Amino acid sequence: MEIQHQDLSYEIYKRLKNMILSNEFEAGAKLKQEHIATMFGVSRMPLHRAFQMLENEMLIEGVPRHGYFVTKVDVDQLIDAFECREALEGIAARRAAQNITKDELVYLKSLFEKFIGSDEINVPEYLESDQEFHNMIMKVSGNKLIIRLEILGNNTIRTFRGGLLRPPQETLPEHLAILAALKNGDGELAEKLVREHTRKSMETLKRNSKAISR
Amino acid sequence: MEIQHQDLSYEIYKRLKNMILSNEFEAGAKLKQEHIATMFGVSRMPLHRAFQMLENEMLIEGVPRHGYFVTKVDVDQLIDAFECREALEGIAARRAAQNITKDELVYLKSLFEKFIGSDEINVPEYLESDQEFHNMIMKVSGNKLIIRLEILGNNTIRTFRGGLLRPPQETLPEHLAILAALKNGDGELAEKLVREHTRKSMETLKRNSKAISR
DNA sequence: GTATTGTATTTTGTATACAAAAATGTTTTA
DNA sequence: TAAAACATTTTTGTATACAAAATACAATAC
Numbered sequence: 451m452e453i454q455h456q457d458l459s460y461e462i463y464k465r466l467k468n469m470i471l472s473n474e475f476e477a478g479a480k481l482k483q484e485h486i487a488t489m490f491g492v493s494r495m496p497l498h499r500a501f502q503m504l505e506n507e508m509l510i511e512g513v514p515r516h517g518y519f520v521t522k523v524d525v526d527q528l529i530d531a532f533e534c535r536e537a538l539e540g541i542a543a544r545r546a547a548q549n550i551t552k553d554e555l556v557y558l559k560s561l562f563e564k565f566i567g568s569d570e571i572n573v574p575e576y577l578e579s580d581q582e583f584h585n586m587i588m589k590v591s592g593n594k595l596i597i598r599l600e601i602l603g604n605n606t607i608r609t610f611r612g613g614l615l616r617p618p619q620e621t622l623p624e625h626l627a628i629l630a631a632l633k634n635g636d637g638e639l640a641e642k643l644v645r646e647h648t649r650k651s652m653e654t655l656k657r658n659s660k661a662i663s664r
Numbered sequence: 665m666e667i668q669h670q671d672l673s674y675e676i677y678k679r680l681k682n683m684i685l686s687n688e689f690e691a692g693a694k695l696k697q698e699h700i701a702t703m704f705g706v707s708r709m710p711l712h713r714a715f716q717m718l719e720n721e722m723l724i725e726g727v728p729r730h731g732y733f734v735t736k737v738d739v740d741q742l743i744d745a746f747e748c749r750e751a752l753e754g755i756a757a758r759r760a761a762q763n764i765t766k767d768e769l770v771y772l773k774s775l776f777e778k779f780i781g782s783d784e785i786n787v788p789e790y791l792e793s794d795q796e797f798h799n800m801i802m803k804v805s806g807n808k809l810i811i812r813l814e815i816l817g818n819n820t821i822r823t824f825r826g827g828l829l830r831p832p833q834e835t836l837p838e839h840l841a842i843l844a845a846l847k848n849g850d851g852e853l854a855e856k857l858v859r860e861h862t863r864k865s866m867e868t869l870k871r872n873s874k875a876i877s878r
Numbered sequence: 879g880t881a882t883t884g885t886a887t888t889t890t891g892t893a894t895a896c897a898a899a900a901a902t903g904t905t906t907t908a
Numbered sequence: 909t910a911a912a913a914c915a916t917t918t919t920t921g922t923a924t925a926c927a928a929a930a931t932a933c934a935a936t937a938c
Contacts (some may be wrong), residue, residue, distance in 0.1 A: 457711075457728045458922075483890070493923045495709070498673075502716040508812070515890060515929060530809040533759070537751035545747070595744040598722075599813050642835045650890090672892075697920070707893045708920090729899060729920060 460623035463503045465490070470509050470520055471605065477522035481510060507605055524657040529652060531603040536648040537582060537597060542591035543628065543644040547637035550590050558586060558629055562622060571618040582594070583625055587632075587644070591662050616654050672706050673713035679704065680714060684734055685819065688853050691736035695724060721819055737820050739873040743866065745817040750862040751800060752813060756805035756859040757842065761851035764804050769847055772800060776839055785832040797839060801846075801858070830868050835861070 469475060481501070481587070483494045501518050504510045509516045561579040565571050588596050624647045631640035665764035680700070683689060695715070697708045707873040715732050718724045723731045779785050802810050838861045 460728075482888095484888090495922050495924095498709075498891090499712045499716045502713045503720075506716075506720045508809075514674075517890070527794075527808065530807045533755050533807055534752065534809050534813060534926095537755045538748060541747050541751045558818075593744045593747055594741065594749050595817065599748060599816060602813060603809065695916090698918085709892050709894095712921090730901095731920070 458490075458492050459499035459503070462486075462490055462496055462500040465508070466500060466504060466538070467605075468511060470504070475520045478518060479520045481518045481520065484519075495513050507601055509605060518641050524603070525655070528606060528655060528659075532648060532652040533604045533657065534601050535600070535607065536645050538603075538654070539587060539648060540641040540645040542593060542596050543586045543632070543640040544591075544637035546587050546590040546594060547635050547640045549592055550632050555629070555633055556588070556589055558583060558632070560628075564626055565618065565622055566626075571622075573615075573618065576618045576622075580625070587628075616651060624650075672704075672710035673717070676700075676704055676706070676710055676714040679716045680718060681721070681819075682725060684718070689734045693734045695732045695734065696758060697731075721815055723819060739869075741872075742820060742869060744864040745820045746862060746869065747830070749814070749817050749821070750859050750866070752810050752817075753801060753862060754855040754859045756807060756810050757846070757854040758805075758851040759807060760801050760804040761846050761849050761854045763806055764846050768800070768804055769843070772797060772843055772846070776836060776843075779832065779836055780840075785836075786833065787829075790832045790836075791829075796837070801842075813878045832866060838864075 466481075475481070483497055486497055487494045501510065505512050505518065508521055511521050512518045561583050565576060565579070588600060623655060624643065628640060628643045628647065631643055680695075700711060701708045704859070715724065715726060719726050719732065722735055725735050726732045734850055775797050779790060779793070802814060804828045838857065842854060842861065845857055
């Protein structure tokens with residue numbers, strides 16, 4: 451039962467990631483090493499790797515000899531992220547339609563069953579299912595690289611989840627249609643539907659873009 | 665005129681990356697910190713960040729408390745990488761068709777002009793153009809995330825370039841067709857052609873897969 | 879008052895140092 | 909002889925230490 455990794459870098463990475471995603475730093479804020487180090491009660495050494503991890507996910511930006519700064523996301527970046535997601539989730543769905551098992555289908559269906567026919571959908575709860583649904587598609591695809599790549603896009607998107615929200619009444623049927631395509635093993639259709647689904651969200655984003663800030 | 669970055673991590677990263685991509689380490693070989701450090705005449709400190717960068721590009725794998733090991737790529741991973749590339753380059757082409765300038769079109773054409781009508785195509789030279797062509801499409805798309813994401817897939821693919829090669833006589837017309845679609849501003853078609861192009865390479869890969877090792 | 883230079887302080891990047899864990903090799907035991 | 913237990917050596921991860929660069933601040937010149 452290996453638990454204690456003794457890997458402070460990773461621990462720091464997770465904590466800082468959380469803090470950044472919950473907007474505990476101002477956009478563009480500088481992460482002073484000494485400050486962060488004393489904050490976590492460690493030396494500055496494990497920070498280097500942690501910062502590098504965060505930079506890889508585009509959550510911070512490093513300028514040599516000047517430090518690391520919390521990235522401020524703009525709408526253009528968000529659109530870029532959405533486009534990538536459209537493409538990657540699309541092929542994930544295509545392959546998922548071939549690989550998916552009965553059990554996985556049942557599980558995916560269970561995510562949305564409680565919302566079907568409901569007038570008053572609990573939005574945070576629905577979002578939870580929404581996210582799990584999309585994650586599962588990528589997982590079921592079996593493409594390890596996609597799961598890895600998605601990390602990058604997901605973070606930026608998640609931060610703005612509120613701003614780019616479409617009503618569940620609109621997205622629920624789309625989710626169910628995707629699910630049906632997966633069930634029928636129709637990869638072509640599954641890809642098409644996922645891409646349309648993502649693209650519609652992107653359109654919403656573009657409309658609401660003026661309201662977005664970090 | 666800022667030149668001296670004084671960033672050993674990055675320098676080490678680049679050097680190690682080169683060494684790994686040119687197979688100077690055995691697959692699965694352990695990168696001992698002390699060894700690498702003395703090899704470059706530095707301390708072990710700047711290695712941590714360098715290793716993290718390499719791990720992020722999936723060139724090495726880190727196991728806490730045990731060290732970093734050169735990743736051995738298998739065919740499944742390569743196929744995963746190709747699928748991602750198919751998707752990402754596809755949308756890149758779609759957007760490139762809208763953004764591309766006259767000068768960029770001229771440049772892209774110049775890459776292949778010398779090969780048109782030629783019986784005996786110099787393969788290494790052609791591969792150079794091939795790679796530049798694909799990089800340009802992503803660059804012209806203006807999607808910064810794609811350029812960043814592609815790093816991951818490209819490395820694994822590049823290593824095996826020999827094994828998955830299609831004859832230039834076969835790919836040249838495809839490249840020219842993509843170019844024509846870009847010229848006509850037909851994003852839909854450009855995406856379709858790029859995806860077919862990549863998918864064909866993937867088929868070749870699957871056929872030759874038994875011959876592949878690292 | 880503003881711009882510029884020089885000085886002090888902070889902050890980064892890297893080397894050295896040390897403790898804990900893993901790998902290796904050796905002896906002991908069944 | 910093979911396996912287990914112990915001791916030794918490597919090797920990793922983190923803390924401390926120091927030099928060089930960047931920032932902040934004050935003094936001087938215009």
